[in-house]
Amino acid sequence: NQYSYQIPTMSGNIQADGNITAAGKGQVCIPTASKNSQFRKLKNLGSNQICFDCPNTRPTWASTTYGVFLCLDCSAAHRSMGVHLTFVRSVDLDEWTQRQIDAMRIGGNDNAKKFFRKHGCTDFHTKTEKKYTSKAAVAYRAELSKLVEAEAAKRGEGSVDASSSTTAGGNLFDNADAIMKKSLEDEARARVDAARTNGSAAGSTSAGGLQTNA
Numbered sequence: 001n002q003y004s005y006q007i008p009t010m011s012g013n014i015q016a017d018g019n020i021t022a023a024g025k026g027q028v029c030i031p032t033a034s035k036n037s038q039f040r041k042l043k044n045l046g047s048n049q050i051c052f053d054c055p056n057t058r059p060t061w062a063s064t065t066y067g068v069f070l071c072l073d074c075s076a077a078h079r080s081m082g083v084h085l086t087f088v089r090s091v092d093l094d095e096w097t098q099r100q101i102d103a104m105r106i107g108g109n110d111n112a113k114k115f116f117r118k119h120g121c122t123d124f125h126t127k128t129e130k131k132y133t134s135k136a137a138v139a140y141r142a143e144l145s146k147l148v149e150a151e152a153a154k155r156g157e158g159s160v161d162a163s164s165s166t167t168a169g170g171n172l173f174d175n176a177d178a179i180m181k182k183s184l185e186d187e188a189r190a191r192v193d194a195a196r197t198n199g200s201a202a203g204s205t206s207a208g209g210l211q212t213n214a
Contacts, residue, residue, distance in 0.1 A: 029095035038101050039091055043069075047110035053077070054125050060091050064100040065141050066132075067107015077128050085132050102151045107144050111172050115140055119180055136180060143176040 029035075042048055051059040052068035061075035062068065063086045070078060070088070078086040089096065119136035131137060 027097040027099065030098050030101070032095065035096050035101065038105070042101075042104055042108070043091070045108065045110070047113070048108060050109070052109045052112060053128055061088060062091055062104060063088050064103045065144075066112055066137070067103040067105075067144055068109050068112050069104075074128070078132075081129055081132060085129075085137075098155070099148050099152055099157075102148045103144060106147050106151070106172055112140065115172075115176055118177070135183060139179040139183065140172075140176045143179055144172055147172055147175070 048059075048069045050057055051071040051074050052063075052066075053070060053074040056071035056073070059069040059071045059074075061070045061072060063070060063075075063078055065086045069091070075088045075090075078088045089100065116131065116136055119134075121131050121134070121136065
């Protein structure tokens with residue numbers, strides 16, 4: 001056929017049985033009514049009524065990677081960073097899996113803002129990519145993912161042990177904070193060990209030089 005036609009890219013993936021999967025991982029989206037009901041509660045929280053990355057109000061987009069609400073402009077900035085850093089969806093237009101909504105419920109703008117501020121992010125409205133490639137961002141999204149999978153395990157989904165790792169207790173902020181603290185301690189220990197090693201090597205070289213001169 002001399003005419004070619006490309007099917008427009010959709011926000012989700014349609015399976016053979018007609019079910020839509022939001023993230024392309026074989027997960028089935030929940031009914032729209034259920035999605036809207038859960039989001040009504042989340043959007044009523046004051047901290048979720050302002051975009052996480054700028055002062056715009058009534059955000060209608062979100063990053064499921066960090067569980068934060070975003071305005072349309074900031075959602076475009078997130079898309080430009082790539083899905084390996086942040087996965088963006090429309091609260092109103094897209095279908096959602098329960099895991100993704102769990103990420104918004106467990107996360108939320110308030111948790112994320114407190115955590116990022118504690119770990120060095122004081123300007124939420126500029127240098128967006130720098131914020132999301134920071135060590136704090138890595139720790140936060142990793143712990144949020146664990147907590148989301150633990151919730152899924154409680155529903156009998158997947159094979160994650162809900163009692164494993166940091167998900168056994170505490171909350172997202174405390175668990176991610178503990179990860180950051182351990183990371184900083186490990187880095188400090190590594191620097192001390194490296195300094196000792198370099199000092200020992202320098203001492204051996206100096207001693208060797210003195211013996212040769214003698």
